[in-house]
Amino acid sequence: MDDNELKLIVEIGKNSSTTQRVLSERTELSLGMVNLILKRLVRRGYLKSRGLNAKKVEYFLTPKGFTEKVKKSYSYIFKTINLVQTIQNKIKEIIMTEYEFGARDFAVFGAGSLADQVMLVLSELELEGLKFRPVEKTSELKPNDQVLTTDEKIKKVNGNKVINIAEKLSDLYWGVE
Numbered sequence: 001m002d003d004n005e006l007k008l009i010v011e012i013g014k015n016s017s018t019t020q021r022v023l024s025e026r027t028e029l030s031l032g033m034v035n036l037i038l039k040r041l042v043r044r045g046y047l048k049s050r051g052l053n054a055k056k057v058e059y060f061l062t063p064k065g066f067t068e069k070v071k072k073s074y075s076y077i078f079k080t081i082n083l084v085q086t087i088q089n090k091i092k093e094i095i096m097t098e099y100e101f102g103a104r105d106f107a108v109f110g111a112g113s114l115a116d117q118v119m120l121v122l123s124e125l126e127l128e129g130l131k132f133r134p135v136e137k138t139s140e141l142k143p144n145d146q147v148l149t150t151d152e153k154i155k156k157v158n159g160n161k162v163i164n165i166a167e168k169l170s171d172l173y174w175g176v177e
Contacts (some may be wrong), residue, residue: 006068087169109154
């Protein structure tokens with residue numbers, strides 16, 4: 001089962017009387033593609049269809065379709081957890097390298113979930129002399145700060161050394177399946 005099929009199964013699981021047009025909008029698939037995939041899912045036994053009238057068809061999950069939805073959801077959750085752990089390990093590796101070269105004061109410049117992950121990793125490290133804080137403006141930086149940014153546009157800040165975490169993680173992210 002591919003991702004588009006799973007998207008449709010998830011949406012039908014939420015509401016079996018949803019029209020193909022609504023499914024198209026919610027899954028960002030063309031109406032023709034939705035129609036094609038629905039027919040394929042019925043043929044494979046993941047869905048059953050019932051004609052309500054000449055123009056309206058209702059689709060609902062079969063036990064096989066429900067089982068596949070659960071398996072795919074579990075797989076997605078497992079992959080997501082593994083990816084988060086891999087990202088945290090890479091962030092830790094980046095920080096440890098800088099710490100070994102003498103960096104002790106870290107400033108996390110940026111917002112969002114990646115910045116939150118950087119702060120989480122820093123908070124879990126128990127290293128002598130390690131200090132860290134989030135910063136929102138370049139004026140908050142101190143001369144000794146090692147800047148860890150999650151903003152891809154930031155290359156240099158007030159003469160401070162900048163490590164772009166997003167850039168460092170980009171190879172890692174695309175290499176994870």
